[in-house]
Amino acid sequence: MRELHLMKGNEAFAEALIRAGADGYFGYPITPQSEVMEYLMAEKPYERTGMVVLQAESEIAAINMVYGGAACGKRVVTSSSSPGISLKQEGITYMCGAELPCVIMNAVRGGPGLGTIQPAQSDYFQSTKGGGHGDYKLLVLAPASVQEMADFAKLGFELAFKYRNPVLILSDGAIGQMMEKVELDPQVPRWTNEEIIKMHPWATTGKPPTRERNIITSLDLQSATNEIHNHHLQAKYRKMEEEEVRYELVNCDDAEYIIVAYGTSARISLKAVQLAREEGIKVGLLRPITLFPFPKKIVRELRERVKGFLSVEMSAGQMVEDIRLEVEGKVKVEHFGRYGGIVHTPTEIVEQLKSKLIGG
Amino acid sequence: MAEFKHNPEITQEENLVYKRTDLLTPATLSYCPGCGHGTAHRIVMEVVEEMGIQQDTIGVAPVGCSVLAYEFMDIDMQQAAHGRAPALATAIKRLMPEKFVFTYQGDGDLAAIGTAETIHTVNRGENITIIFINNGIYGMTGGQMAPTTLAGMKSSTSPYGRDVEIMGNPIKITELVAQLDGALYVTRQSVHTANAVRRAKRAIRKAFENQKLNKGTSFVEIVSNCNSGWKMTPNDANQWMVDNMFPFYPIGDIKDNK
Numbered sequence: 001m002r003e004l005h006l007m008k009g010n011e012a013f014a015e016a017l018i019r020a021g022a023d024g025y026f027g028y029p030i031t032p033q034s035e036v037m038e039y040l041m042a043e044k045p046y047e048r049t050g051m052v053v054l055q056a057e058s059e060i061a062a063i064n065m066v067y068g069g070a071a072c073g074k075r076v077v078t079s080s081s082s083p084g085i086s087l088k089q090e091g092i093t094y095m096c097g098a099e100l101p102c103v104i105m106n107a108v109r110g111g112p113g114l115g116t117i118q119p120a121q122s123d124y125f126q127s128t129k130g131g132g133h134g135d136y137k138l139l140v141l142a143p144a145s146v147q148e149m150a151d152f153a154k155l156g157f158e159l160a161f162k163y164r165n166p167v168l169i170l171s172d173g174a175i176g177q178m179m180e181k182v183e184l185d186p187q188v189p190r191w192t193n194e195e196i197i198k199m200h201p202w203a204t205t206g207k208p209p210t211r212e213r214n215i216i217t218s219l220d221l222q223s224a225t226n227e228i229h230n231h232h233l234q235a236k237y238r239k240m241e242e243e244e245v246r247y248e249l250v251n252c253d254d255a256e257y258i259i260v261a262y263g264t265s266a267r268i269s270l271k272a273v274q275l276a277r278e279e280g281i282k283v284g285l286l287r288p289i290t291l292f293p294f295p296k297k298i299v300r301e302l303r304e305r306v307k308g309f310l311s312v313e314m315s316a317g318q319m320v321e322d323i324r325l326e327v328e329g330k331v332k333v334e335h336f337g338r339y340g341g342i343v344h345t346p347t348e349i350v351e352q353l354k355s356k357l358i359g360g
Numbered sequence: 361m362a363e364f365k366h367n368p369e370i371t372q373e374e375n376l377v378y379k380r381t382d383l384l385t386p387a388t389l390s391y392c393p394g395c396g397h398g399t400a401h402r403i404v405m406e407v408v409e410e411m412g413i414q415q416d417t418i419g420v421a422p423v424g425c426s427v428l429a430y431e432f433m434d435i436d437m438q439q440a441a442h443g444r445a446p447a448l449a450t451a452i453k454r455l456m457p458e459k460f461v462f463t464y465q466g467d468g469d470l471a472a473i474g475t476a477e478t479i480h481t482v483n484r485g486e487n488i489t490i491i492f493i494n495n496g497i498y499g500m501t502g503g504q505m506a507p508t509t510l511a512g513m514k515s516s517t518s519p520y521g522r523d524v525e526i527m528g529n530p531i532k533i534t535e536l537v538a539q540l541d542g543a544l545y546v547t548r549q550s551v552h553t554a555n556a557v558r559r560a561k562r563a564i565r566k567a568f569e570n571q572k573l574n575k576g577t578s579f580v581e582i583v584s585n586c587n588s589g590w591k592m593t594p595n596d597a598n599q600w601m602v603d604n605m606f607p608f609y610p611i612g613d614i615k616d617n618k
Contacts, residue, residue: 024451056480206436
């Protein structure tokens with residue numbers, strides 16, 4: 001039975017982590033997601049489930065603690081906000097190289113630099129194109145509600161272990177701070193060490209005489225074998241593209257125009273769709289839930305029967321490039337961005353739809 | 361070259377006084393001949409073997425010459441990003457407190473890029489063992505200045521000798537961490553003579569045994585040579601180490617709160 005609660009997005013995420021059987025949270029405070037660690041510290045999950053919660057000395061240390069824990073086959077997690085996620089990029093690329101599962105939540109804020117603490121979506125490139133060095137991909141989930149903040153904590157662990165890859169939950173200050181009702185799953189027990197040894201034979205759990213030693217590393221000094229490793233990683237990312245695409249369509253069946261938006265801007269776009277429909281404009285919403293893998297196929301399907309796409313993003317235009325790649329110039333693709341922590345209003349989205357796509 | 365004559369008597373079981381520990385893999389060490397890393401590896405693995413904790417030990421390898429430590433030690437190991445080994449070890453130990461966890465780090469790793477991780481991990485009193493090989497130079501990258509390079513010492517990035525006015529002072533990171541409340545046992549050793557190896561091994565054993573006490577962090581510095589980086593023969597490097605490194609980095613226990 002799911003329990004009904006009224007919670008902030010950040011708190012729902014934290015509570016869902018405990019209930020999903022997380023073994024460890026390692027973080028460093030930064031606005032607007034500090035409630036995650038504050039909630040965990042207040043909840044004393046080490047008494048409830050034995051979950052470790054530790055405030056690290058930096059974001060760099062935190063993500064490397066996640067590396068150490070993940071390499072032991074544990075369900076470990078960190079969260080931060082844009083400037084902190086930049087610091088974590090070193091650890092993230094190492095985890096991708098070493099194929100370690102973990103959940104990372106980014107409450108995106110306006111940048112670049114220290115920027116603002118208000119919500120933004122300007123970390124799309126960093127999240128989906130590899131923010132650190134090397135050829136790698138993260139599975140990126142974009143919640144648009146407090147419910148999804150909770151659900152993606154659990155889903156994040158499932159996907160992370162399925163692919164032995166970090167999963168990024170790309171949230172923002174609005175989703176993290178807003179309060180909504182949320183249904184929470186019951187507590188799942190944490191894995192025992194015996195279960196981990198059985199399920200994740202690659203983990204560094206201590207070498208018994210019955211097996212070879214387990215080594216977790218992203219180093220491969222031989223170019224020939226390093227290329228083979230990269231082939232393996234790329235095949236894994238292609239499998240994600242085949243199996244893990246998630247999106248939502250609203251009012252798209254008869255739509256002549258499509259707004260593409262995720263997270264906070266999708267919520268606002270939903271209202272914009274309603275306002276436009278009241279004016280007789282046939283517009284629908286495509287909400288990507290996974291940003292990598294990007295819902296390419298549905299964009300290609302839609303391009304055959306609509307007159308244009310409007311990418312509504314709280315950025316200077318990042319996801320719009322992925323839409324353009326799939327539309328291949330067949331219909332118009334426009335971008336409407338607010339940035340620096342400013343959120344669109346539904347009416348200005350309708351105005352942009354009219355001026356950029358319908359009248360333009 | 362004189363022909364090597366094998367005397368089968370000396371390898372008979374009853375005549376053996378010493379043998380290579382089984383916990384070193386058969387892989388050929390990647391270290392320069394004369395380097396202290398090989399000896400340091402050996403005594404760490406001898407301690408693990410003698411304590412019978414192979415199955416309960418998880419090591420963390422660094423970046424630098426000893427990046428491939430996991431190729432030589434027959435235990436489960438993780439390889440860390442430059443300087444981050446103590447962060448990994450923190451999580452491993454917190455999540456698996458029943459295991460023996462150690463990091464093996466060089467001076468660039470531990471005393472430069474990883475200073476924050478080193479200090480905060482010791483300060484939290486993480487119940488782990490940190491083994492710190494200090495040869496005063498960046499070996500793998502080709503002999504550049506390290507934070508522990510002595511004043512006046514030449515390196516490829518201090519070609520006229522380390523000028524402390526320009527390049528800053530060498531850091532005694534071991535004395536620094538000894539001040540922290542979380543440090544249980546802090547010692548500085550070397551592996552250049554048979555006696556020194558025995559003392560260093562005793563220190564490592566103690567540092568591992570300390571994990572059973574769960575009272576803080578054990579930190580073992582091993583002052584070592586880098587004959588390639590210092591551009592000396594192994595013997596000259598060891599003598600130079602005795603004459604120049606030991607006066608600045610004196611050998612012996614710095615803290616023992618047991």
